[in-house]
Amino acid sequence: MGAKLNGHHSGNSGQIQIINEEKNFTPHLSAQIERWGLRDAGFSYNVVAVFGSQSTGKSTLLNRLFGTTFDVMDETKRQQTTKGIWMCRGMDMSVMVMDVEGTDGRERGEDQDFERKSALFSLASSEVLIINLWEHQVGLYQGANMGLLKTVFEVNLGLFGKKAQEGPQSRTLLLFVIRDHIGVTPLANLQATLTADLTRIWDSLTKPSGLAQAQLSDYFDLSFTALPHKILEAQRFENEVARLRERFVNKTLQDYLFKDVYHKRIPADGVAVYMENIWQQVQNNKDLDLPTQQELLAQFRCDEIASAALNEFNTQAKSQKRPIEAGKVVQGLGEMMKQWRDEALARYDRDASRYHNGVYTRKRLDLLATITSTLSPLFFGQLKNLHKSCLATFKASLQSSLSPGGKDNDFANAIGRAKRECEENFLAVAQEACVDEKEWTWEEELLLLREEMGAVAEVFRKDETKKVVNLVERSFKQQLSEPVELQLNKGSRDMWDNLLGTFKRLLDNAESLYLAKTKTFNCTDEENSGSLSAIRRRAWQALRSKIDEQTTDAVMLSKLRVHFEERFRYDEQGIPRVWKPDDDIDGAYKQAKEQTLALIPLYAKIAPHDPAFEYTLPPSPPSSPPEEEIDFQSSLTIFSETKCLDLSNRFRRDADAYYVEAKRSTVSSIAQVPYWMYGVMVVLGWNEAMLVLFNPLYFMFAITATTLAYLITKFGLAGPLLQVSKTAAGEVQRQATNRLRAHFSQPVLETPALSSPSRNSSSGQSHLGSDSSAMAPKLGSSYTKINLTTRTNSSSTSSAYRDADEEFEMRPVGAF
Numbered sequence: 001m002g003a004k005l006n007g008h009h010s011g012n013s014g015q016i017q018i019i020n021e022e023k024n025f026t027p028h029l030s031a032q033i034e035r036w037g038l039r040d041a042g043f044s045y046n047v048v049a050v051f052g053s054q055s056t057g058k059s060t061l062l063n064r065l066f067g068t069t070f071d072v073m074d075e076t077k078r079q080q081t082t083k084g085i086w087m088c089r090g091m092d093m094s095v096m097v098m099d100v101e102g103t104d105g106r107e108r109g110e111d112q113d114f115e116r117k118s119a120l121f122s123l124a125s126s127e128v129l130i131i132n133l134w135e136h137q138v139g140l141y142q143g144a145n146m147g148l149l150k151t152v153f154e155v156n157l158g159l160f161g162k163k164a165q166e167g168p169q170s171r172t173l174l175l176f177v178i179r180d181h182i183g184v185t186p187l188a189n190l191q192a193t194l195t196a197d198l199t200r201i202w203d204s205l206t207k208p209s210g211l212a213q214a215q216l217s218d219y220f221d222l223s224f225t226a227l228p229h230k231i232l233e234a235q236r237f238e239n240e241v242a243r244l245r246e247r248f249v250n251k252t253l254q255d256y257l258f259k260d261v262y263h264k265r266i267p268a269d270g271v272a273v274y275m276e277n278i279w280q281q282v283q284n285n286k287d288l289d290l291p292t293q294q295e296l297l298a299q300f301r302c303d304e305i306a307s308a309a310l311n312e313f314n315t316q317a318k319s320q321k322r323p324i325e326a327g328k329v330v331q332g333l334g335e336m337m338k339q340w341r342d343e344a345l346a347r348y349d350r351d352a353s354r355y356h357n358g359v360y361t362r363k364r365l366d367l368l369a370t371i372t373s374t375l376s377p378l379f380f381g382q383l384k385n386l387h388k389s390c391l392a393t394f395k396a397s398l399q400s401s402l403s404p405g406g407k408d409n410d411f412a413n414a415i416g417r418a419k420r421e422c423e424e425n426f427l428a429v430a431q432e433a434c435v436d437e438k439e440w441t442w443e444e445e446l447l448l449l450r451e452e453m454g455a456v457a458e459v460f461r462k463d464e465t466k467k468v469v470n471l472v473e474r475s476f477k478q479q480l481s482e483p484v485e486l487q488l489n490k491g492s493r494d495m496w497d498n499l500l501g502t503f504k505r506l507l508d509n510a511e512s513l514y515l516a517k518t519k520t521f522n523c524t525d526e527e528n529s530g531s532l533s534a535i536r537r538r539a540w541q542a543l544r545s546k547i548d549e550q551t552t553d554a555v556m557l558s559k560l561r562v563h564f565e566e567r568f569r570y571d572e573q574g575i576p577r578v579w580k581p582d583d584d585i586d587g588a589y590k591q592a593k594e595q596t597l598a599l600i601p602l603y604a605k606i607a608p609h610d611p612a613f614e615y616t617l618p619p620s621p622p623s624s625p626p627e628e629e630i631d632f633q634s635s636l637t638i639f640s641e642t643k644c645l646d647l648s649n650r651f652r653r654d655a656d657a658y659y660v661e662a663k664r665s666t667v668s669s670i671a672q673v674p675y676w677m678y679g680v681m682v683v684l685g686w687n688e689a690m691l692v693l694f695n696p697l698y699f700m701f702a703i704t705a706t707t708l709a710y711l712i713t714k715f716g717l718a719g720p721l722l723q724v725s726k727t728a729a730g731e732v733q734r735q736a737t738n739r740l741r742a743h744f745s746q747p748v749l750e751t752p753a754l755s756s757p758s759r760n761s762s763s764g765q766s767h768l769g770s771d772s773s774a775m776a777p778k779l780g781s782s783y784t785k786i787n788l789t790t791r792t793n794s795s796s797t798s799s800a801y802r803d804a805d806e807e808f809e810m811r812p813v814g815a816f
């Protein structure tokens with residue numbers, strides 16, 4: 001006997017006590033089957049059990065037939081060997097062999113309970129039931145286990161009754177092995193006796209309703225064989241055993257014993273659970289409903305198999321869960337999901353398909369549903385991430401296409417291409433990931449994506465439209481600037497006609513430019529009319545602000561002054577006037593002033609003389625924001641009446657200053673040398689002039705001085721010479737001052753000189769000085785007046801100063 005495991009014994013050569021003396025089922029059968037290498041055998045295995053009285057050589061027979069290692073009774077002790085039920089794998093055979101405790105064993109006395117239960121258990125799980133009996137037991141009710149057989153038949157009706165009606169699947173082979181057959185009574189006679197006994201027992205059974213006509217042969221096949229005496233006819237015994245063994249092994253034999261029809265259709269990996277369940281039912285004296293048991297087993301095993309398949313599947317699916325939750329688009333997700341799903345199903349199919357078909361199919365559907373529900377978040381997560389990534393790509397693509405130097409500046413083309421690329425990408429990835437086409441759908445996500453792309457395109461279109469409007473506005477402003485300045489500087493009567501004419505022309509150009517640039521934008525009429533209205537409004541505002549810029553107080557006064565000056569200070573030929581005492585300054589002043597003042601009402605309002613040039617800003621469409629509305633009528637007024645009055649007053653003051661200046665210039669032109677003075681000069685200077693003319697020395701001197709003066713003037717040396725002489729004089733004066741200081745600061749040791757150093761008087765010297773005379777009245781433009789004063793000292797004691805003022809008026813550059 002081998003090791004004991006949880007009250008169960010494990011044999012030396014792989015035998016296991018599946019039910020012990022305490023009638024408990026072993027928990028190690030499953031592991032043992034795995035060790036035997038039969039777990040994955042599917043249906044390719046057989047189960048055989050032996051029944052018979054105690055010590056009738058059952059173990060000996062099994063060991064010889066199947067190469068098992070069941071313990072055999074020691075001849076000297078004659079003691080029961082097999083307790084409970086043992087199981088062993090046949091050597092080199094996929095057979096599970098059960099050695100059942102002998103019936104009518106003296107150890108158990110009259111306890112028939114175990115016999116009944118073990119018979120039930122063996123019948124429920126074995127294909128072939130070997131009934132082992134001595135030849136001399138044939139014909140004896142107890143000795144041939146006929147009592148036990150009656151029990152077997154009874155329980156069989158309960159177990160397989162219904163099934164037998166459906167078909168031959170649950171048949172069991174009863175193999176009678178008659179031991180120590182001497183040969184006096186031929187096997188055929190023994191067989192007939194046994195068959196008659198069995199039929200009698202069967203007939204005596206109280207059958208359940210509906211099975212009254214059931215025959216023994218409906219449930220059992222009977223087979224008989226006899227073995228010679230093991231000791232007396234040892235060789236023949238061995239030969240017959242070998243022949244019997246052959247019937248268990250060789251499938252080609254006519255009388256092959258493990259026919260498929262006897263198989264209980266329990267997959268090998270479920271045998272342990274099945275047997276345990278059967279035993280529990282038997283133990284608890286519950287009705288043993290084998291079909292239910294098989295279904296329960298199928299449920300249990302299918303669940304186990306599905307759970308194992310699901311575990312592996314979950315591990316695989318988990319690997320992609322995190323990246324998808326992190327917002328990534330997993331490339332080849334569909335392929336991976338398919339592979340995980342198919343592997344899990346294949347694994348389930350491989351192990352579970354042998355079980356009850358209904359259960360297997362139902363559980364497969366459950367498994368598939370679980371797999372799908374696990375994959376579903378991955379798929380929908382992938383779709384969401386794909387949606388986001390496609391939208392981002394769409395935006396980026398549009399941005400790069402529409403940027404300066406981008407692939408496509410044509411808006412419609414850019415949008416069309418970006419949309420197409422985006423949808424193609426979405427479809428490719430979504431279809432790849434859609435493993436379950438019945439349950440999953442990506443169409444809704446695509447619709448959402450399309451909607452969002454539309455919204456993005458709309459934003460881009462609006463931006464682009466705004467850009468075009470701004471571009472048109474800029475171009476309009478540039479073109480408008482110069483004509484406005486020109487017309488407003490002119491101040492002519494048809495100033496507004498010309499200005500509005502130009503404005504309308506430029507506005508028409510701007511509108512055409514806008515329409516041309518937005519041709520491919522697919523803007524609605526409403527949008528276009530909104531944009532055009534904005535362009536008109538902005539154009540008007542641009543005109544108005546340009547006019548404002550050109551009519552500020554300072555600019556306006558300047559314009560008025562220029563206008564006035566042109567009429568007052570210049571004559572009809574444009575030559576500056578030099579006022580003479582007899583000129584009609586007052587008349588000219590009045591006329592120029594009135595003409596200039598008449599300009600103010602002209603500038604005060606945008607009002608063309610020709611009504612054809614009138615312009616009215618069309619009303620904005622209702623969609624335009626109300627805050628952008630402008631009051632067109634009031635925008636036509638440039639100056640209010642108060643403003644006009646103010647400008648008039650300010651201009652009048654300036655004009656008055658001009659008038660005063662004109663008057664003053666008349667006075668200064670009067671202040672000149674009287675003509676009689678020239679006569680006096682000629683009379684008084686006659687002698688000196690003659691002296692110079694008739695003295696060769698003086699004459700030469702005069703010619704030399706004149707030539708020098710000419711050269712100095714010609715080459716512009718007057719300035720430098722004056723500067724040199726000034727510096728030299730300054731140096732001489734400084735030296736002299738220093739000497740004098742040095743002289744007077746020392747103690748006087750010598751007699752002071754009688755004569756003081758002669759001093760150069762300023763007589764005979766001439767110096768030039770410049771002075772700035774009073775400036776002309778500041779009138780916005782400055783005038784410089786330079787007075788060149790020459791002072792001459794004559795040799796006479798009386799000095800006369802003659803001032804001659806020459807005025808040079810310079811007109812500043814760009815004053816007008």
Ligand SMILES: Nc1nc2c(ncn2[C@@H]2O[C@H](COP(=O)(O)OP(=O)(O)OP(=O)(O)O)[C@@H](O)[C@H]2O)c(=O)[nH]1
Pocket residue numbers: 053054055056057058059060061071072073074075079080081082101102179180228229230231
């Ligand atoms: N006469 C005879 N004796 C046999 C034969 N086969 C076995 N024996 C002997 O019968 C005795 C019992 O053999 P086992 O094989 O232990 O019998 P068993 O039915 O398994 O006994 P339990 O397990 O105790 O019920 C042994 O001493 C065997 O040598 C046979 O064919 N003829």
